[in-house]
Amino acid sequence: MNRVRLLATVAFGATIALAATVPNTTFAKDKVKVGFVGPLTGGVSANGIGGRNSADLAVRLRNKDAKAKYEYELIVQDDECKPNIGVQAATKVAADKDVIAAATHYCSAVAIATVPTYHKFGLPVVVWGAVLPAITYGNDYKEVHRVNGTMINQNQIAAKFMRSLGYKTWAVIHDTTDYGKGHNEFFSENLAKEGGKILATFGVTSDQQDFTAELTKIKELNPDAIYFGGLTPIGVRIRAQMDKLGVDSLLQGTSGIVSDAFIEGAGKLAEGTVAFREGAPTEKLPGGKFFLENYKSEKYDNPPEAYGAFAFAAMNLILDTIEKEGPDRKKVRDALNKVKGVDSIVGEISFDDHGQNTVALITKYVTQDGKWTVWEDSEYASGKRKLARQK
């Protein structure tokens, strides 16, 4: 009998002790789910995983914050950079009524395919990486927002800048996804305005291995530069095969190749490749240092890659809005539409009528000594080194 009473007392005491410690962390806070969708497998998964980790970082930091009203849970879906898989992933996230908002998509081809899904389910989303203009401008959906700039801005700057360096003729290789086709369209359009000439345009599939036929044709045409609108994997192949065939034109890429993977893949040949990207290098962003330090201290396996900071900013914007408006999709959507001049680690965010961030920051890059270097800081800008065929 005595023993039983003793046990009961101990158990009671333990319960009290537990109860005393628990409220500090979980008590009183409601759980709120937020989503992340990006390519976690497949050729561009490095960017997707970097984005996922960054969004996860935003959630972790928020959950550590004692002042936060809710406890957040991140629901992650893999879109594989494939439109059909992306729509499934989007449907899964959007159909879960507990998910209040989501940071979505790195691949333009996927983002454009999933927009109607989010609209149908009324899930507010903030795109963190895809740059196709039509994602925000091709519809009137109130649910869709985007923190990064678009390829329109990118190609305006690209055309102007390249002409200012004295380049006259181009050959264009683009992949036949919406991303590549969009880049081709906007670069061609802007280049025509700037007085440059395109000698030939090649559309290639995004998993093509051999470019020797196209590149031999390009060698024949002998352009000053090759404009490549596509992602890292085929960018690496094109750079390597240019060398094999003795093509000495400049390789000019888009945001799709500004990644460490391009430099690792192309090795020494990556030197002197020019590319443009929305935003600025993570460490040069207003909150870049803060982001990188926190990212490091959470010990993620993979680097944040180029768009990690945008994924973080997108997720943070979502969390801020939920804190303010409460976990209600409609309210969050309307509040996101009114975002003007909000500070973030990628700079100020202001959404226009289409939910597009209007503060378009475009950075010019050149690879120098195995690093994507901001053009203004490079030895190419100072005249110490010269790009291929620079006049």
Add this chain to the structure above:
Amino acid sequence: MDIGFLAQYLINGLMLGMIYALVAVGFTLFFGVLDVIKFSHGDVLTVGAFAGLATYLGLQAVGISNPAIQILIVVIIATTSVAGLGALIARYIVMPIRSAPPLNTLLITLMLGTVLRESVRLFYPQGANPQSFPSLLPTQSLTLGNFNLRLDNAIMLIAGVMVIVGVQFLLNRTKLGLAIRAVAQDEETAKTMGVNFTLVVLITFALGSALAAFGGVMNGLYYNEVNFGMGLLLGVIGFSSAIVGGLGNIYGAILGGFLFAGLQTIGAVSLPFASAYKDVFAFAIVIAIMAWRPTGLIQEKISERV
């Protein structure tokens, strides 16, 4: 068109055709001995390329930096390890389901291909990214006008021809080759004549897989880049080449490989519309050839299906 560029296109097409032919020969060998279509063949090639790359990195780490020794060891380790993998696949996946409908083998090897591909992506460090493959062959180039022949390309072409001739010699002039051909012609009779059926099948799969690994390393040396998805399209193209040439016939596979590469090059260069359609063009012609000659350009000498 300038003769120099013409020669350049020819060399491009030949290199491409050589890689396709190496893959196609594997398909044909497997079909010959077991009447199976092994769809994981392209991904076996990927494993070969990555085994070669890993060997190279290992050699660098232990300080062996002579390119001639490196390439030798890379090729030996890639081909032998993948030959072993091929034999294992044959022993534990293909042979046990021999009596099942052929569709099952096709599906199971298709799935195995996905497993291999995704394993490379997941288990190779940073496997999702394209990997830089070293240039181990001399890279001097001969430039004649607009024609640029690199020494490494020439060496690879010659090595490829030698490998194919070697396989041909093995099949037609050795006892082992006789056994392989005997099994291919009539399994039951071969068995009664004292041919060790299982061993012959395993050796054939090892041989075919080693060819794929050789193709994979060659692919890496040629493009200086390998990635986990490289085997997928190569598998499809190698298979189509084997079919269009005549499945079961080694000459057919070689012919099919070069034919396909030629069609792709022509498609990319001479079609007025963008090169986006070069695969459409090449596959369309292949379909037309199949309609014209359903058993392939060169038929198997003894047809089992009457």
